[in-house]
Amino acid sequence: MTIRSVLVANRGEIAVRIIKAAKALGIRTVQVHSAADSEMLAVKLADEAINIGSPAPKKSYLNIEAIVSAARLAGVDAVHPGYGFLSENGDFADAVEAAGMIFIGPSGEAIRLLGDKVAARAIAARAGVPTVPGSDGRVADIGAAEVVAERTGFPVMIKAAAGGGGRGIRIVQSLAELREQFPLASAEAAAAFGDGGLYMEKVIPRARHIEVQIFGDGQNYVHCFERECSLQRRRQKVWEEAQAFLLPDNVRQRLCASAVALAAEVGYRGAGTVEYLYDEDGRQFYFIEVNTRIQVEHPVTEMTTGIDLVQEMFKVAGGAALSLSQSDIRVHGHAIECRINAEDPAKSFLPAPGTVTRLSIPEGDGIRFDTMLYAGYTVPPFYDSLLGKLIVWAEDRNACLDRLAAALSKLTIEGLPTTIPLHLALARDPSVRKGTFHTRFLESWLETDFSTVDGTSAEVA
Amino acid sequence: MSKLEIRSPLPGTFYRASSPDTPPFKTEGDIVTATDTIGLIEVMKTFQQIPAGLDGKNITFLVENEEPVMAGQIIAEVDP
Numbered sequence: 001m002t003i004r005s006v007l008v009a010n011r012g013e014i015a016v017r018i019i020k021a022a023k024a025l026g027i028r029t030v031q032v033h034s035a036a037d038s039e040m041l042a043v044k045l046a047d048e049a050i051n052i053g054s055p056a057p058k059k060s061y062l063n064i065e066a067i068v069s070a071a072r073l074a075g076v077d078a079v080h081p082g083y084g085f086l087s088e089n090g091d092f093a094d095a096v097e098a099a100g101m102i103f104i105g106p107s108g109e110a111i112r113l114l115g116d117k118v119a120a121r122a123i124a125a126r127a128g129v130p131t132v133p134g135s136d137g138r139v140a141d142i143g144a145a146e147v148v149a150e151r152t153g154f155p156v157m158i159k160a161a162a163g164g165g166g167r168g169i170r171i172v173q174s175l176a177e178l179r180e181q182f183p184l185a186s187a188e189a190a191a192a193f194g195d196g197g198l199y200m201e202k203v204i205p206r207a208r209h210i211e212v213q214i215f216g217d218g219q220n221y222v223h224c225f226e227r228e229c230s231l232q233r234r235r236q237k238v239w240e241e242a243q244a245f246l247l248p249d250n251v252r253q254r255l256c257a258s259a260v261a262l263a264a265e266v267g268y269r270g271a272g273t274v275e276y277l278y279d280e281d282g283r284q285f286y287f288i289e290v291n292t293r294i295q296v297e298h299p300v301t302e303m304t305t306g307i308d309l310v311q312e313m314f315k316v317a318g319g320a321a322l323s324l325s326q327s328d329i330r331v332h333g334h335a336i337e338c339r340i341n342a343e344d345p346a347k348s349f350l351p352a353p354g355t356v357t358r359l360s361i362p363e364g365d366g367i368r369f370d371t372m373l374y375a376g377y378t379v380p381p382f383y384d385s386l387l388g389k390l391i392v393w394a395e396d397r398n399a400c401l402d403r404l405a406a407a408l409s410k411l412t413i414e415g416l417p418t419t420i421p422l423h424l425a426l427a428r429d430p431s432v433r434k435g436t437f438h439t440r441f442l443e444s445w446l447e448t449d450f451s452t453v454d455g456t457s458a459e460v461a
Numbered sequence: 462m463s464k465l466e467i468r469s470p471l472p473g474t475f476y477r478a479s480s481p482d483t484p485p486f487k488t489e490g491d492i493v494t495a496t497d498t499i500g501l502i503e504v505m506k507t508f509q510q511i512p513a514g515l516d517g518k519n520i521t522f523l524v525e526n527e528e529p530v531m532a533g534q535i536i537a538e539v540d541p
C-alpha cells in the first residue's frame with residue numbers, strides 16, 4: 001500500500017522535517033498540535049491542522065486516544081511519530097495499526113522488545129554484538145547487585161531497565177555507595193518509568209559514543225554508516241558528526257556489520273539506530289541500546305550519504321522493499337550538526353523561551369538549517385528547548401569545522417538566548433579540532449575552557 | 462491592608478509539590494519566609510524552584526497546580 005496522506009504526531013523541527021519529506025513525495029499532510037502550538041511552523045506548512053488538547057504533553061502529544069481520533073477524523077493512511085513523545089511507545093504503534101492505519105516505524109512488538117534495555121542486551125548478545133560487562137538481565141536485589149559489582153569492579157552504573165535518553169542512570173564508586181544508591185535508584189525508576197527494574201553495567205572510562213544508522217524492510221537490512229556523538233551535556237547530545245573521527249576502518253566495518261546483524265535478529269522494519277560505547281585504547285566497542293525511530297542527528301548521515309532517510313521511512317512503511325542495497329551506500333566528506341537550543345550558556349544553560357524578533361539563516365553550499373523558527377514566532381515554555389539544528393558538510397573534517405564556524409557566525413536568532421556561542425567556541429577549540437574528546441569531555445570543558453571564553457555572547461551579537 | 466505578591470520569574474507550568482505523591486511545599490494559610498520554596502516551575506522540561514522571596518503569612522495561591530503561568534504573573538499572595 002502506498003501512503004497518500006499522513007498525520008504528523010509530533011511538533012517542532014522534526015514535524016517540519018517530516019512535512020517537507022512528505023510533500024516531496026506528494027503525500028497530503030495533517031499536523032496535530034496542542035493549544036500552545038497553533039502558531040508553530042509545521043501547522044502553517046501542513047495541508048490541514050488539528051488541535052488535540054491543552055499544552056501539557058500528556059494531554060496532547062502523549063495522548064494516544066486523541067491522536068488516533070484525529071487521524072481517523074482526518075482520514076489519513078499513516079501516522080509518523082517523529083522522535084520523543086510517542087515515537088517509541090509500542091502501544092501507540094498498535095493503536096494506530098488497530099485503527100487501520102500504518103505506523104511509520106517498527107511493529108509495536110519490536111518497539112517493546114528493543115525498548116526494554118535488558119531484553120535488548122540479550123538480543124544483542126544473541127546477534128554476536130559485544131555488550132558492556134554487567135548483569136545478566138535485571139538485578140533482583142542488593143545481594144545480586146553486590147555479586148555483579150564484585151565481578152565488573154567499580155565504578156559501575158545502575159541503570160533503569162525502562163530508562164532511556166540518559167535518564168535513570170547512577171554511577172557508584174564503592175560497595176557502600178552501591179548499598180545506599182540501589183534502593184533509591186529502584187524507587188526513582190518506579191516513579192519515573194512505572195517500572196522499578198534495574199540492571200548494571202561497568203563504566204567504560206573515556207569512551208566515545210558511536211552509533212550506527214540502520215534501515216530494514218523486514219527482509220533486507222542495511223547500515224548507513226556511523227555517527228560520532230561524544231559531545232554531550234548531562235548525557236544529552238549537543239553536537240554530532242558523520243563519520244566517526246579517527247575510527248579505524250576495520251573497526252568501522254565490524255561495528256556496522258554488528259548493527260545490521262542485530263536488525264536482522266529482530267526482523268527490523270524502518271529507520272533505527274544502534275548505539276555503542278567505543279573504547280579507543282582497547283579498540284573495542286560495546287552495545288548500549290537501540291532507538292527504534294528517526295533520530296535528532298539523522299541529517300549528518302543524510303549529508304554524507306545523500307540518502308533522504310525520512311522519505312525512505314515513508315516508502316518502506318508503505319510496503320515498498322528497501323530501495324538501497326549495501327553496496328549503493330557510500331560516504332562522501334564530513335558533516336557536523338549543532339543543536340541550537342533556547343538556553344543561556346552564561347546562566348548554566350537556563351532554558352529561556354521567548355519571541356524571535358529577528359532571524360537570519362546562513363545559506364550556501366554544504367549548509368542546512370532544520371528549524372521550527374520564523375521571525376515573530378513565540379517559543380512556548382512547555383516543550384524541550386531545541387530550536388533548530390545547523391548541519392554543515394565539507395570535503396573533510398577541517399574544512400567542515402571552518403565552514404561551521406563561518407556559518408555559526410552568520411546565524412542570527414534575536415529575542416532569546418541560544419547556545420550558538422557554545423558551538424562557536426567548540427568549533428574553534430583545539431581539542432575539538434584534533435578530535436580528542438569522549439563522553440565526559442564537554443562537562444569539564446564547560447567548567448574550564450568555556451568559562452574563560454568571556455564575552456562569547458558579545459562576540460556573536 | 463494590601464497583600465504582597467509573589468510573581469513567577471519564568472514562563473512554564475506551575476507545580477505546588479515536588480511530585481504527585483508528596484505534600485505541597487505550602488498549604489493555603491501558611492506562613493512563609495523569603496527562602497521558603499513555594500512551588501516549582503517546569504520550563505522546557507527542566508524544573509526550577511520558586512522561592513517566596515519575601516516574608517509573610519496566610520499564603521493564598523492564585524495559580525492551580527499544573528497550570529501554565531507567564532513570566533511576571535502573580536502566583537500567590539501573602540499578608541505582610
